[in-house]
Amino acid sequence: MPNQPATPKRGVRIPDDLWFAAKRVAADRGETLTSVIIRALERYVRAHPLDED
Numbered sequence: 001m002p003n004q005p006a007t008p009k010r011g012v013r014i015p016d017d018l019w020f021a022a023k024r025v026a027a028d029r030g031e032t033l034t035s036v037i038i039r040a041l042e043r044y045v046r047a048h049p050l051d052e053d
Helices: 016-028 033-047
Strands: none
Touching: 016 033
């Protein structure tokens, strides 16, 4: 296997009941929770663009 960059470590606090419910829904839809979170963050950033510095 070729060298791959290490996965960045992120820490977020999400209530267990929400986390496990979201995991179940994602699995039922054939998705990963990572992909769901990435899409949500992308939508959030597009809806709230930063001012150019």
